[in-house]
Amino acid sequence: MPSIEQIQYVKAPIGKVFAALTTEPGLAAVWTDRLSVTPALGAVNTFHFGEGKPDRMKVVAFEPDRRVIWECIDSDPQWIGTEISFELEQRRDKVAVTLKQEKWRAVTEFYRFCNYNWGVFLLSLKGYCEDGKGLPYQDRKF
Amino acid sequence: MPSIEQIQYVKAPIGKVFAALTTEPGLAAVWTDRLSVTPALGAVNTFHFGEGKPDRMKVVAFEPDRRVIWECIDSDPQWIGTEISFELEQRRDKVAVTLKQEKWRAVTEFYRFCNYNWGVFLLSLKGYCEDGKGLPYQDRKF
Numbered sequence: 001m002p003s004i005e006q007i008q009y010v011k012a013p014i015g016k017v018f019a020a021l022t023t024e025p026g027l028a029a030v031w032t033d034r035l036s037v038t039p040a041l042g043a044v045n046t047f048h049f050g051e052g053k054p055d056r057m058k059v060v061a062f063e064p065d066r067r068v069i070w071e072c073i074d075s076d077p078q079w080i081g082t083e084i085s086f087e088l089e090q091r092r093d094k095v096a097v098t099l100k101q102e103k104w105r106a107v108t109e110f111y112r113f114c115n116y117n118w119g120v121f122l123l124s125l126k127g128y129c130e131d132g133k134g135l136p137y138q139d140r141k142f
Numbered sequence: 143m144p145s146i147e148q149i150q151y152v153k154a155p156i157g158k159v160f161a162a163l164t165t166e167p168g169l170a171a172v173w174t175d176r177l178s179v180t181p182a183l184g185a186v187n188t189f190h191f192g193e194g195k196p197d198r199m200k201v202v203a204f205e206p207d208r209r210v211i212w213e214c215i216d217s218d219p220q221w222i223g224t225e226i227s228f229e230l231e232q233r234r235d236k237v238a239v240t241l242k243q244e245k246w247r248a249v250t251e252f253y254r255f256c257n258y259n260w261g262v263f264l265l266s267l268k269g270y271c272e273d274g275k276g277l278p279y280q281d282r283k284f
Binding site: 003004005006007008009098107109111112113115116117118119120122123126130141142 | 145146147148149150151240249251253254255257258259260261262264265268272283284
């Protein structure tokens with residue numbers, strides 16, 4: 001099954017990077033400011049983008065400063081059932097953040113657009129963790 | 143063989159988008175300002191990033207306002223032999239730009255970092271074509 005796989009390097013404390021990926025203030029600054037997030041295993045987090053139903057992500061792995069995995073349980077039909085993981089690894093003065101979205105059924109135009117958008121997500125993550133300024137959905141041009 | 147595939151939507155005249163992807167001023171603003179580019183089939187374009195040898199790309203397809211394809215003939219060993227294509231399609235008030243880098247031998251950490259960086263490239267392309275401001279290598283933080 002096709003996957004999206006990217007990596008980003010962030011010069012910030014690993015705890016700050018993990019918080020950016022798992023807490024409501026962090027994900028509000030990085031991804032979308034309309035959200036409901038609980039940083040805990042088993043939680044179901046919701047993320048609103050534009051109109052329509054929110055995306056709902058169940059936290060199926062939660063290992064502080066190491067990794068978090070979401071199972072998408074509601075979203076565009078092509079996202080439902082995909083798994084999104086963020087793995088963190090300390091590398092001298094940087095944290096390597098590996099992002100994967102696995103279990104796509106096919107490489108579609110939507111896959112291609114999501115792949116692009118995960119790149120913007122990782123750029124936003126770096127900006128937020130290093131300089132305090134992310135690039136969430138509400139600040140972007142489409 | 144693994145591919146990188148992304149799409150971006152740009153609200154600008156299709157000729158401007160094609161020029162951004164095929165001319166020296168365009169690619170200087172979008173990708174790297176140390177380059178040598180000839181917008182023609184068969185040309186070998188060079189792009190410098192940081193220290194070391196430049197990347198060399200042979201233009202193996204050149205169809206104005208439709209598509210351009212580069213064959214990478216010198217770069218990181220993982221890039222040599224890959225093909226990078228940009229396909230343009232008018233969609234009402236937007237131009238859809240499909241980027242592919244095909245013929246990777248494996249999904250490696252470098253593949254993942256390049257996938258991320260192609261996202262930044264497409265963000266830069268949009269910024270340059272819509273607002274006159276790209277995000278080339280020299281303006282980025284790594």
